[in-house]
Amino acid sequence: MYGYKGKILRVNLKEKTTKVEELDLEKARKYIGGRGLSSKILSEEIDPKVDPLSPENKLILTTGPLTGTPTPTGGRYMAVTKSPLTGAVACSNSGGHWGAELKFAGYDAIIVEDKADSPVYINIEDDRVEIRDASHLWGKVVSETTKILEEECAEKVKVLTIGPAGENLSKIASIMNDVDRAAGRSGVGAVMGSKNLKAIAVKGSSKVDVYDPDKLKEVFSKCMKKIKENGVTGEGLPTYGTAVLVNIINENGIFPTNNFQTAYFEKADDISGETLAEKYLVKREACYRCPIGCGRYCKVDDIEGGGPEYETVWAFGADCGVSDLEAIIKANFWCNEMGLDTISAGATIATAMELYEKGYIKDDELDGIPLKFGNAEAIIEWTKKMGRAEGFGAKLAEGAYRLADMYGAPELSMTVKKLELPAYDPRGVQGHGLQYATANRGGCHVRGYLISPEILGLPEKLDRFSLEGKAQWVKIFQDLTAVIDSLGLCLFTSFALNAEDYSQLFNAVCGTEYTAETILEAGERIWNIEKIFNLKAGIDSSQDKLPKRLLEEPIPEGPSKGWVHKLEDLLPKYYEVRGWDENGVPTEDRLKELKIITG
Template sequence: MFGWTGTTLRVDLTKGTITREATDLELAHDYLGARGMGGKIMIDEVAPDTDALSPANKLIFSPGPLTGTFAPSAGRFEVVTKAPLNNVIAGSNSGGAFGPELKYAGYDALIIEGKAAKPVYLWIKNDEVEIRDASAVWGHTTPDTTDLVRAETDEDAKVACIGPAGEHLSPIANIMNEMHRAAGRSGVGAVMGSKNLKAIAVFGTGAVTVADPDRFKAAVMKARKLIQAHPVGGTGLKAYGTDVLVNILNQTGALPTRNYQDGYFPTADKTGGESLAAKQLVRPKGCFSCIISCGRVTKVDNPAYAGYGEGPEYESAWAFGADCGIDDLDAITKANFLCNEHGIDTISLGSTIACAMELFELGVITAKDTDGVQLTFGNVPAMVEMTRKACTGEGFGAKLAQGSYRLAESYGHPELSMTCKKQETPAYDPRGVQGIGLNYATNNRGGDHVRGYTIAIEVLQNGAVMDPRVTEGKADLDITFQNLTGALDSAGACLFSTFGIGAGELAEMLSAVTGVEYSVDEFMKIGERIWNQERLWNLKQGYTTDDDALPKRLLTEPIKTGPAKGEVNHLDKMLPEYYQLRGWDEKGVPTKAKLKELSLA
């Protein structure tokens, strides 16, 4: 057995039992690992009507077959569970070294079920697995929790944990690993909190084996060369981080501004990767096996917002920046640090604060609701204060920590929540870039960019180009990206490796590691299978074609200023073609023929 370890670890927190099972390798061939395999395990074991925060939900940590090897930038893992935010299959992907450490400890997946009677943490040292009392770490921030748990286990253990937001069951709480890496979206941290599980510490001394070492090394050398020669993978991301995107999206007129009231923010440059590199960057950082190093170790000296940590990424800088009408990078980075320390998703929280600012400016909420804070767009101290309150759950922060949909709906204005399937849409305005709108609307986890990153072609000129203003061809483009990402995530690779390599290189590395031959077609088919699997789950949750939608504002309110002034999104011109190319009926339901083709029926 190669690539996979062959063992899956199951921990029942209700009974306090720990069992080891053989990984189903037949399934692993078809679903790889991580997002695909985790989703398959969840569908098989969690009833669709399960309450996401009940003991019956399961929390799965799953690396991929490439995780733990030196395939470039392929050391990732996925946290899979039924999402408390919106009932979808939450697949939150993270880097760092936690996934590889799970593999070295001997596991393809860790399945956590039930609920502990009191706070606990899990300590995995190879075959020795213990459920330990966590009453002394409950309530602590993620960096402090990490240090405290390591002091009780091993100083080199890799720790994934929740912060106060996960303990408070915020449906936008995340899971942080190694202090700075986040399985960020859909509220996976709340599921961990609902199980009274504060942290997981892993230390592994085993190996990941390879079917054909010579072939694998040759494939890796080739992939590395392609990424290193690429202007983005090789130099751009290391120099400027992902936040370099602020300016190109703004100059395109597709930087959502003030809760998507506009698509252009005149002073956005002050919040971009160039400014970050000049003012806050201490050094670039790489996840396990990464050759790109987009991570930012950053420091803010400004006493009002002083701090040290990592980030912000582009999405975070946008959410606390342009989306809140704010151009103070020190404040943005401080908000990002607070989120990481307290374990809450930056995209969802920033967008929720922006939504609250609009509610405030419209007079729907007043200073009485916001603990006396004038929560207007561009109010820098108010943004940071609201972030802090959402992190700790105090006052109005408890409402913000519910995400923008629940917030806006509670005041009778769900239309002001910029969400798809109740998850906040990220930092690309679909009015200025048509295809990303189709991706938001059809995305299996709701508002999301990473699973259908059409921006690479529509804006970033990566390999091919397509005009962002047109709708023709976008259904096909979106499907290709969605399928590719499904397989890539499940292999354990980082999305950014596509700034240099594609399905061909990934399939070759996967074949050499596992000894299972994957052609490009088969690799893409795996992605399509995973996409359809997630779609079937969503249909069981009651989602219909009506939910393959965008916030109404993006369809009816044109962008007011900037280069894309006057534009709206034309989802209706893309969605029917998308269904057709997917092999789904006009209601968005996969046909029997398609399911049979994908071995899903």
């Protein structure tokens, strides 16, 4: 089989059984793989109404057909499950080397079912799969767990694990791999924790076969040239990492500050990619087969590790009013060790800071570490306590929406579908705001990165305040992103590559016959099955919204001063271009056209 390995590993933790099943190739090609195929499998195998932290939920760790191949950035895997944070379908994506290793071991995906009676980890060496006791790992941070497994498993084993946050069922817990790469969003780490599954160690020895190696060589050269010559993927990201965005986003006045109370941060340059490179960068890091290498490795005092990324710098920085980059690097380090999503963790602390300053949270809850905007110590200490669910940290571990709701002020959480919004104020980027409101996993930037045309001018420059054509742009970006994720490639390639490039890579590796048009249709198919899952889970269009603040309170200062988000004007058009009815429900006709249903 080409691209795909043709095997899915099913592990039942209750029964302690493992089974290898054949991949349904036709279905795989229709839904591409990874995010698409696994969302389809999840939809078929669980009731969308299940409690996400119950044994009935399943966790699918899945690769794309290009994962483990020589395609540029072909090393991604995804965690697909029902999210305990949002109740919606979750697909959290990560790089590093673990995903490729799973393919080398012979599997396209692992489906984890039920719940172990006590902590376990799964050890995979090609076709030898064991469920092992993990009581000695429980409670340990990510780097320590990884180190122990590297010693007790096969040589050069790749380790995926949760930290204490996932064990404690924090709704913002991540799944970590290769120590510092994260499948961060939607609380996928808590699903692993709820199953008493601490880690999965993988070692493989096979290759991924390619359908047409000569054709792949040709398409590969073309794509590599584009990636190298593109200013973003060839220079900006390699030199400065993702934090290169800090200044451009701030200069546009869309850098959310103090929990989105404003959108311009006076001290942005103190926490920028430029400052990071100048003062703290030890080395660059690249994921499997990545020609970009945006990963950072930084050191401050006795702390060193991967990151921080742009989103992290924002969440613990501007969103918390903190301009101390050393403190941000430390908070990032503790997120990685505890297995916490850095966006959600920082944004939740920012929400807590507003709740504190407005008198909802009192000092007697806070162990002497006040949650004031600008308090650098607070972001470090509360991150550690969040990971361990200590004291008030247990409330933070629930995420921003539930925290604000506990104090009767849910409107102070800057969330969509309970997922904390990332680092772009939608009031100054109208298309990007529409994408926040409609993304199937909630308030997310990497389901359709409209920042690219609205701010960066790629592939073409759009007026960021205009509503014209934005619904169509959002749809195309969402569909194309579903393709890239499902193939097992990194979204950052899309600064340089287009739908045609992706279809050619897919065809060369797998022998498929996709075109730019039909691969986008596959992306749309994936988007629609995710949507249907959400509707069945009870998440309807009433949740396609933005926080009240962003719709009603104009940005008070800076280059985007005076703007609110005009969601009401954009949403009907979006439903229309998707071929959905006015309630945001996919029509039968559209589902037939997309071959999701027959007849």
